[in-house]
Structure formats: C-alpha cells, structure tokens
Amino acid sequence: xxxxxxxxxxxxxxQTHFFTDEGISKAVDGVDFVLHxxxxxxxxxxxxxxxxxxxxxxxxxxxxxxxxxxxxxxVFKGENLLSKSEATMRKIRGNEISMIFQEPMTSLNxxxxxxxxxxxxxxxxxxxxxxxxxxxxxxxxxxxxxPSPEERAKQEPHELSGGMRQRVMIAMAxxxxxxxxxxxxxxxxLDVTIQAQILELMKTLQxxxxxxxxxxxxxxxxxxxxxxxxxxxxxxxxxxYATADDLFDQPKHPYTIxxxxxLPRMDIDQESLQAIPGNVPSPYNMPxxxxxxxxxxxxxxxxxxxxxxxxxxxxxxxxRCWMYTPEWEDHSxxxxxxxx
Amino acid sequence: xxxxxIRRFLQTIPVLLGVIFVVxxxxxxxxxxxxxxxxxxxxTEETIETIRNDLGLNDPLLxxxxxxxxxxxxxDFGESIRSNRPVFDExxxxxxxxxxxxxxxxxxxxxxGMIAGILSATKPNSxxxxxxxxxxxxxxxxxxxxxxxxxxxxxxxxLQIFPVAGWDSWMHIVLPSITLGAMGAAIIxxxxxxxxLDVIRQDYIRTARAKGLKNRVIIYKxxxxxxxxxxxxxxxxxxxxxxxxxxxxxTVFAINGLGRLIVDSIYARDLPMIQGTVLTxxxxxxxxxxxxxxxxxxxxxxxxxx
Amino acid sequence: xxxxxxxxxxxxxxxxxxxxxxxFPVKGGLLGRTINHVKAVDGVDFQMNxxxxxxxxxxxxxxxxxxxxxxxxxxxxxDGEIYFQGQNLLKLNKKEMRKVRKDLQVIFxxxxxxxxxxxxxxxxxxxxxxxxxVLPKAKRLERIYELLEHVGLxxxxxxxxxxxxxxxxxxxxxIARALAVDPKLIICDEAVSALDVxxxxxxxxxxxxxxxxxxxxxxxxxxxxxxxxxxxxxVIVMYLGKIVEIADKKTLFQSPQxxxxxxxxxxxxxxxxxxxxxxxxxxxxxxxxxxxxxxCRFHNRCPLAVDACKTQVPPLRNIENGHQVxxxxxx
Numbered sequence: 001x002x003x004x005x006x007x008x009x010x011x012x013x014x015q016t017h018f019f020t021d022e023g024i025s026k027a028v029d030g031v032d033f034v035l036h037x038x039x040x041x042x043x044x045x046x047x048x049x050x051x052x053x054x055x056x057x058x059x060x061x062x063x064x065x066x067x068x069x070x071x072x073x074x075v076f077k078g079e080n081l082l083s084k085s086e087a088t089m090r091k092i093r094g095n096e097i098s099m100i101f102q103e104p105m106t107s108l109n110x111x112x113x114x115x116x117x118x119x120x121x122x123x124x125x126x127x128x129x130x131x132x133x134x135x136x137x138x139x140x141x142x143x144x145x146x147p148s149p150e151e152r153a154k155q156e157p158h159e160l161s162g163g164m165r166q167r168v169m170i171a172m173a174x175x176x177x178x179x180x181x182x183x184x185x186x187x188x189x190l191d192v193t194i195q196a197q198i199l200e201l202m203k204t205l206q207x208x209x210x211x212x213x214x215x216x217x218x219x220x221x222x223x224x225x226x227x228x229x230x231x232x233x234x235x236x237x238x239x240x241y242a243t244a245d246d247l248f249d250q251p252k253h254p255y256t257i258x259x260x261x262x263l264p265r266m267d268i269d270q271e272s273l274q275a276i277p278g279n280v281p282s283p284y285n286m287p288x289x290x291x292x293x294x295x296x297x298x299x300x301x302x303x304x305x306x307x308x309x310x311x312x313x314x315x316x317x318x319x320r321c322w323m324y325t326p327e328w329e330d331h332s333x334x335x336x337x338x339x340x
Numbered sequence: 341x342x343x344x345x346i347r348r349f350l351q352t353i354p355v356l357l358g359v360i361f362v363v364x365x366x367x368x369x370x371x372x373x374x375x376x377x378x379x380x381x382x383x384t385e386e387t388i389e390t391i392r393n394d395l396g397l398n399d400p401l402l403x404x405x406x407x408x409x410x411x412x413x414x415x416d417f418g419e420s421i422r423s424n425r426p427v428f429d430e431x432x433x434x435x436x437x438x439x440x441x442x443x444x445x446x447x448x449x450x451x452x453g454m455i456a457g458i459l460s461a462t463k464p465n466s467x468x469x470x471x472x473x474x475x476x477x478x479x480x481x482x483x484x485x486x487x488x489x490x491x492x493x494x495x496x497x498x499l500q501i502f503p504v505a506g507w508d509s510w511m512h513i514v515l516p517s518i519t520l521g522a523m524g525a526a527i528i529x530x531x532x533x534x535x536x537l538d539v540i541r542q543d544y545i546r547t548a549r550a551k552g553l554k555n556r557v558i559i560y561k562x563x564x565x566x567x568x569x570x571x572x573x574x575x576x577x578x579x580x581x582x583x584x585x586x587x588x589x590x591t592v593f594a595i596n597g598l599g600r601l602i603v604d605s606i607y608a609r610d611l612p613m614i615q616g617t618v619l620t621x622x623x624x625x626x627x628x629x630x631x632x633x634x635x636x637x638x639x640x641x642x643x644x645x646x
Numbered sequence: 647x648x649x650x651x652x653x654x655x656x657x658x659x660x661x662x663x664x665x666x667x668x669x670f671p672v673k674g675g676l677l678g679r680t681i682n683h684v685k686a687v688d689g690v691d692f693q694m695n696x697x698x699x700x701x702x703x704x705x706x707x708x709x710x711x712x713x714x715x716x717x718x719x720x721x722x723x724x725d726g727e728i729y730f731q732g733q734n735l736l737k738l739n740k741k742e743m744r745k746v747r748k749d750l751q752v753i754f755x756x757x758x759x760x761x762x763x764x765x766x767x768x769x770x771x772x773x774x775x776x777x778x779x780v781l782p783k784a785k786r787l788e789r790i791y792e793l794l795e796h797v798g799l800x801x802x803x804x805x806x807x808x809x810x811x812x813x814x815x816x817x818x819x820x821i822a823r824a825l826a827v828d829p830k831l832i833i834c835d836e837a838v839s840a841l842d843v844x845x846x847x848x849x850x851x852x853x854x855x856x857x858x859x860x861x862x863x864x865x866x867x868x869x870x871x872x873x874x875x876x877x878x879x880x881v882i883v884m885y886l887g888k889i890v891e892i893a894d895k896k897t898l899f900q901s902p903q904x905x906x907x908x909x910x911x912x913x914x915x916x917x918x919x920x921x922x923x924x925x926x927x928x929x930x931x932x933x934x935x936x937x938x939x940x941x942c943r944f945h946n947r948c949p950l951a952v953d954a955c956k957t958q959v960p961p962l963r964n965i966e967n968g969h970q971v972x973x974x975x976x977x
Contacts, residue, residue, distance in 0.1 A: 089552075090552045090553070090554065091552060093549070093551060094550060094552035094553075095552055099550040101547065101550075106543040106544065107547045108547065109544040109547070109548070109565075109566070110544070110566065111639065111640075112565075120551065120553070121551055121552075124551070124552060172547075
C-alpha cells in the first residue's frame with residue numbers, strides 16, 4: 001500500500017447533477033477515488049457513465065447552469081477545492097492541475113499560433129514577459145517531440161496534424177509542471193499508431209516530471225497499458241476500484257466482466273461476442289436499486305431494491321455489488337445464474 | 341494572402357464593368373430626353389437635334405457605352421446639366437461629407453452593437469440580455485427617418501442639446517450618425533450575441549478555462565477573435581445598407597452629402613449627375629466588400645484549406 | 647489456410663476492383679486552377695467472393711472510405727474498373743446504377759445522420775422497399791415487421807422516430823433498411839465505430855448472424871483492428887491510397903509481412919498478456935496524399951527501408967495462397 005502522505009488528490013462522494021427542462025440528470029452520483037503521487041489512475045466506462053463530468057468537476061469547469069456540483073469533496077493537498085474562491089481555482093487550473101481533452105482538432109483556439117497559446121500559460125501563472133514566455137513555449141514544444149519547434153510555434157492549429165495538436169495540448173498542460181494531469185480521452189480521436197506515440201510520450205514525461213495522471217477513457221486496452229489503478233464507472237457511480245493488474249486478472253463486478261467479454265479478442269477466434277444485453281439507463285430515470293441490475297445476468301430481488309455500497313474485498317480492491325456481500329446468500333430468491 | 345487580395349481585386353473589374361453598364365442602360369431607358377432639358381423650354385427641333393448630335397445620343401448604343409466607359413476611366417463623368425460644372429468635381433465636394441457620416445455611423449454601429457452583443461452573450465437570459473435584445477428589435481424594426489425625426493424632436497427641439505440640421509461642428513454629426521447607425525447597431529448586436537454564444541460552447545474555450553485564464557481574457561481574447569468572423573460579413577452588408585440610408589438621413593437633417601445630391605439630381609433629371617453619383621456609390625460598395633472579404637480572410641485563415 | 651477461406655474461394659466472384667483511382671482536385675493560385683490532386687485512392691486491386699467478409703483497415707487518409715464510396719458510385723472515380731456481378735459499375739448510367747443498388751447497400755458510421763428525423767421507422771423502411779419496388783404493396787407491411795424482427799427491434803418501434811432510439815438501436819434500423827431489398831453486398835463504412843463496446847458487441851453479433859442467415863457479403867471498412875479481426879474472413883491493409891497487404895484473417899494477424907501492418911498491429915492497446923506484441927512505435931505522421939513520397943509510400947517511416955524503397959514502387963505480389971504484400975523486402 002502507498003503511504004498516506006503520497007496522496008495528492010482525494011475525491012469523496014462527489015455529486016454533479018444537471019438541472020434541465022427534462023428533469024434532473026444525476027450524471028455523477030457519489031464518486032470516490034484517490035490519486036497518489038506519480039501514479040496513473042484510470043477512470044473507465046462507456047458514454048454517459050459520468051467519467052468526463054467527474055474530471056471536469058475536479059477543476060470546477062462544469063457549465064453552470066445547467067450543471068452543479070451538489071455534494072462531496074475534492075481534496076487537493078489537504079484542502080477542499082469545492083470551497084475555494086474562483087480566483088484561487090484559476091491559480092490552480094493549468095498550473096497545479098492541468099487538463100487535456102479528447103478532440104485536439106477543436107481544443108486549440110484556431111485563430112492564435114500554438115506558440116502563443118502555450119506562452120499564455122507562462123505569462124498568466126509565472127508572470128513572464130512576452131519574449132521569455134515565447135522562449136519557454138518553444139522549449140515545451142521541443143520537450144513533447146515536435147520537430148523544428150521554432151517554426152512550429154508560429155503556426156496555427158490548422159497547419160498541424162491531429163497527433164501534433166495533441167502534443168501541443170500536452171505541452172500546454174505541462175508548462176507549469178503540474179502535480180496532476182487530467183487526460184480526458186486523450187487518444188480517442190487519434191489513429192492507433194499516433195495513439196501509441198502519444199501514450200509513449202505521456203509515459204516518458206510522467207516519469208520525468210513525476211506528476212499524477214488521471215486517465216479518462218472508454219478503451220480498456222489503453223487502461224491496461226497505462227494505468228496503475230482503475231475506477232470503473234457505470235451510470236454515475238464507481239462500480240469497481242482496483243489495481244490494473246487485479247482488475248484485468250480478476251474482474252469482479254458483472255459490468256466489468258461484461259465489458260471485457262464484449263471486446264473482440266486478439267488472440268483467439270470467437271463465433272460470437274458476449275455482449276451485455278440492453279442499454280445504459282437514462283440519467284433522468286435511474287433504476288431504484290443497483291443501476292446495472294436491469295442488464296445484469298445475476299440480478300435478483302435485492303439488486304432491484306437497494307443500491308449496494310462500494311465495499312472492500314479480500315484482495316484490497318473495492319466492488320459495488322450485492323454478490324460480494326453477506327446479504328447475497330441470505331436472499332432466498334436465488335436465480336439460476338450464480339456467481340461463476 | 342497576397343495572391344488572394346490580387347485575385348479578389350481582379351474579380352472586381354468585371355463587377356465594375358457590369359455596374360457601369362447597368363447604370364448606363366437604366367439611364368437610356370428612363371423616359372425624358374436630356375437634349376430637351378439642356379436646350380430649355382421653347383427650343384427648336386433643330387437646336388435639340390444639334391445638341392443630341394453633340395452629346396453623341398444618335399450613335400449606336402454600344403458605341404455610346406464605350407465612349408462613356410472611356411470617359412469614366414479618365415475621370416471624366418461629364419458635366420452636370422443643372423450646374424454645368426463637371427460631375428466629378430461636384431461629387432468630390434459631397435463625397436467626403438457622406439463618407440464622414442457613413443464611417444462615423446458604422447463605427448457607432450460596430451462599437452455599440454458589439455459591446456451590447458457581448459454583454460448579452462455573457463449573461464444569456466439575464467435582465468440585461470433581455471433589455472438589450474428588446475432594444476435591438478426596436479432598432480431593426482423602426483424606420484430610420486422616424487428615428488431621425490424623434491431624435492430631432494427630443495434632443496434638438498425640446499432639450500435643445502444638438503442642432504436640428506446642417507453639417508458644421510461635431511455637434512451636428514451626433515444625431516445623424518445615431519439615426520443612420522441605429523439599425524446597423526441592432527443587427528450587429530444580434531449577430532454578435534448569437535456568434536458569441538456559439539463560440540462560448542466551443543472546446544477551445546473550455547481549454548482556455550482549464551488553463552486558468554480570467555473570464556475577461558477568455559471572452560475578449562479567445563472568444564471575440566473567433567466570434568467576430570461572422571460579424572464582419574454583417575458589417576460589410578450593413579455598409580451597403582448605410583449608403584442607401586444616407587439618402588434619407590441627409591434629407592432629414594439637411595446635410596449636403598452624396599445622398600442629397602442623388603435626390604436633387606433625380607428631381608432635376610440631371611442624367612450625368614445621376615450616373616456619376618450612382619456609379620460612385622457602387623464603387624464604394626465594391627471597395628468595402630473587398631476590404632471586408634480581406635478582413636474575413638485574415639480572421640479566418642482556416643478557409644484557405646477548403 | 648482456414649477452411650472458411652477455402653469455401654469462400656470456391657464461391658462465385660462477386661466484386662472485382664481493378665486499378666481503382668480516385669483523385670480529388672486541389673484548387674489554388676491566382677486564377678483558381680487545379681494545381682494538384684489529392685491522391686486519395688491510387689491504384690487499388692482486389693476481389694471479393696460471395697458470402698465472405700472482407701475488411702479494409704488503415705488509418706485516416708489511407709483511402710478506405712473513399713474506396714467504399716467509389717464502389718457505391720457516390721464519387722466518380724478517376725480511373726479503373728469495378729465489376730459487380732460481372733457488370734462494370736463505372737460504365738453504368740444513373741438508371742442502370744439504381745437497379746444495381748438493389749444488390750449493393752451501405753450502412754454508415756453515424757446512424758442518426760443517415761436517418762431522416764421526421765420519418766417514422768415504418769416510412770423509412772417503406773421508402774427503402776418502394777424505391778426498388780421489390781415487393782407488391784400489400785406485402786410490404788408484413789416485410790417491415792419481419793425486418794424489425796431480424797434486427798432485434800420490438801414490433802412497436804414501427805411508429806416511432808429515430809431520435810427515440812439509442813445509438814445501437816439506430817444502427818439496427820440502418821441495418822434493417824439495408825436489408826430491406828435483399829442485397830448481395832453490404833458495405834459497412836465504420837458501422838460500429840461510434841458505438842460503445844457493450845453495444846458494439848451486440849451489433850457485431852447481429853451482423854454475423856444475418857450474414858449466415860441470408861448469405862450476405864460484407865465489405866467492412868473500419869479502423870478498429872479488434873473488430874476487424876472478429877468479423878472478417880480476409881483483410882486488406884491500406885496506407886496512403888495503396889494496398890500494402892491482403893491476407894486471410896489468421897495469416898494477417900499471426901504473421902503479418904508488411905512493416906506497416908506489423909507496426910499497426912503492435913500499436914493496438916490490449917488487455918491480456920497473451921495478446922501483447924512487441925511495440926513498434928512509428929515516427930512522424932502520415933504524409934500528405936497530395937505529394938506522397940516517391941517509391942514505397944511508407945519508406946520515410948519504415949524502420950527497415952533500404953535504398954530501393956525510396957525510388958521504386960513495390961508491386962502487390964502474391965507470396966502464398968492469396969497472401970499479397972507490397973514490399974521490396976518480402977519475397
């Protein structure tokens with residue numbers, strides 16, 4: 001187990017809801033996790049599970065209205081970010097906690113040179129003059145492996161390829177040597193060979209600079225290759241929280257298992273895939289009990305009635321499922337599908 | 341960029357030739373014989389015929405067009421029938437006044453319209469937003485001569501702050517500029533608002549926030565430079581509308597500009613003058629469009645890719 | 647070689663693409679003339695047999711989607727021949743092409759964009775049936791219910807609109823529409839790319855079972871190699887407008903020969919140790935298809951490139967049993 005003082009971020013019972021004409025969408029509904037120094041934490045799940053909203057909530061970048069963080073704590077270096085002033089948050093954003101996004105095509109401002117967009121960070125957070133900031137921006141471009149950085153700095157985003165733009169985003173995010181980098185689907189929009197380049201770059205820079213990384217992704221392959229610890233999210237809640245090794249060796253939650261079985265294998269031939277039946281529930285109309293119960297092959301009465309807690313298991317991982325509780329056997333309405 | 345400007349400039353030549361042709365043709369089709377007008381009442385048929393020959397009115401249409409074109413290229417717009425002075429000289433006296441009025445009006449439209457639009461967009465559905473959009477609706481829907489008359493009534497007649505008419509000091513400029521610029525300001529405000537609201541939702545604005553920038557910097561630096569792109573097009577179109585509006589505004593405020601010159605020469609059937617003024621207005625419009633397109637290109641370099 | 651491929655080879659040739667080229671003009675200069683061409687597809691040859699699933703994989707800009715569009719005649723190819731059931735599609739006029747579309751259907755990536763939001767499912771499917779006039783009017787409604795059952799949608803969806811469905815369900819509607827006219831070949835252009843993995847698995851299963859049921863032929867255009875490995879019998883790998891390798895699935899994934907294929911396969915992030923390959927990280931980006939590199943188009947990123955690669959274009963050569971590779975270093 002990692003030392004207590006290594007803990008740099010702790011999210012407790014985070015709740016972010018959206019208040020719209022259609023009702024209240026409980027996009028994030030009680031999420032807990034911890035990030036340690038130099039560690040990579042993966043948050044994985046399918047669209048609408050709340051992983052991106054979680055990451056945006058950490059930096060308080062949720063558009064309000066309609067979004068609002070209605071509960072919980074985000075503790076960074078011992079202090080709750082949710083009670084900080086907007087001015088304090090600005091000093092943290094891009095400086096101590098940085099973020100990169102899914103679409104490098106649209107995440108850079110099309111009308112400014114990439115050098116200017118990086119230099120801006122130095123001017124804002126380190127009070128540098130224009131010349132000095134520009135010089136640092138060029139250095140950053142070099143750090144992220146962009147060839148002839150002096151010339152590239154003067155170019156605008158549309159003159160760069162997708163992979164280059166994501167490198168620029170990384171350069172921008174790492175300018176102030178942050179303690180945490182939140183990467184929201186950083187390689188989803190990229191081709192697989194470019195994805196490999198970017199993941200490699202992130203790994204190298206993380207080793208060099210020692211920051212903690214929160215990797216938001218839907219791709220289990222990316223999680224397996226980059227993360228130390230993983231939180232699997234489903235319908236606004238963490239359903240499983242484990243080290244990457246444990247998660248892939250012994251997935252516990254039926255959703256995690258279903259997700260892994262849905263992926264086509266690269267080593268053996270399968271006649272058909274074990275898909276998860278049904279669809280993700282609407283965030284406006286969540287099931288009363290376990291949110292996965294309507295799609296779960298093992299679900300029985302208790303699963304539809306009450307939401308299970310995220311509980312510790314014997315091997316130190318956590319799972320939110322009635323099957324792993326003493327109550328499971330007590331219930332007489334056992335369905336044919338037991339725990340495999 | 342340079343190639344683009346040259347190319348765009350070359351494209352204006354056929355446009356101008358077309359404009360000249362249309363102006364020429366319309367005047368030919370208008371009832372009323374200029375020779376009769378020059379000769380004056382009671383002139384003999386022979387005198388009129390002589391004048392007609394002198395003016396080349398008996399030549400084939402195409403010959404007349406080319407000789408007209410040749411004169412124009414040399415800066416010779418003919419002589420005014422009314423005053424017997426060269427049309428070009430008279431236009432040059434009036435043009436600066438109208439340009440001054442138009443530029444101040446468009447400036448007023450841009451400044452007021454953009455500030456109002458940005459205020460609206462940054463606080464959508466707030467009281468400020470609703471008030472601004474209501475005013476903009478009034479600006480768009482009320483005719484400028486009415487706005488002009490109302491301004492004269494309150495600020496000149498009742499409050500006596502500004503002069504009623506004329507064009508001498510800066511005090512004279514205020515009311516006509518507001519009159520002429522009101523509609524533009526309203527349209528620009530609405531366009532700026534919708535464009536800004538669209539930009540605020542973009543990913544790069546989220547990136548700017550994640551960088552820890554101040555709201556002011558996000559809106560005015562990262563937002564505005566993108567939001568301005570569609571607004572520029574509207575400003576260009578608005579300038580054309582403005583030239584048309586100048587005719588009315590100059591009449592309401594008794595300003596001796598190009599607009600009034602057009603009106604007066606139409607009343608006097610002063611054909612060379614009408615041709616000259618309409619042509620001048622067209623040339624200005626074409627030039628403004630060229631500038632607008634170039635600016636658009638400058639702000640939106642991405643279109644070079646398409 | 648797997649049994650499946652052998653069976654496929656015994657079957658009839660359905661599609662034969664010869665030297666397909668699709669160049670798009672680039673305008674520029676003072677007079678806005680065509681100054682260059684984007685060589686999106688630059689000389690592509692392949693065959694498809696009835697009942698097989700052939701995939702085209704490659705990264706953005708490799709020309710895989712353009713190839714699909716050319717076969718559907720959505721663009722007008724610059725050069726080449728496309729024989730479908732013995733008929734050269736590029737020689738057909740609009741009316742004749744419309745007839746061919748009965749046997750040649752497509753499913754797109756974004757089901758929402760390809761379904762008219764103001765049409766009910768019934769009218770979407772009815773329209774598909776009436777365009778080709780394959781059934782007497784009286785039987786069409788019956789057929790619509792049958793189609794919904796085939797794609798696993800409840801019968802009551804018939805009066806609903808596309809926006810009432812989830813992404814996976816909409817893709818089922820798209821499949822039903824393609825299926826309506828009993829086609830021979832369905833081109834699936836990134837058909838499952840926008841779906842979440844759990845739903846993607848449902849749709850992949852559906853496609854496979856429909857193929858068995860109706861003897862469909864799929865041309866599957868995708869960038870996800872896991873999906874491609876699951877669904878395909880044979881795979882084409884494209885790079886910058888050219889085919890670099892064609893092989894049956896097993897051969898391609900077990901012993902890829904082209905250096906690009908090797909790099910591509912090694913770049914896939916995987917979850918299981920058994921699936922891991924030694925990673926080959928390629929340097930740089932894919933060059934522009936306007937001015938592709940001389941010789942082998944991959945040579946400037948290829949870790950193995952020799953002098954010949956810089957000047958001579960490697961032809962697509964058969965190395966064994968239909969395994970074709972375009973590389974100077976593979977013989």
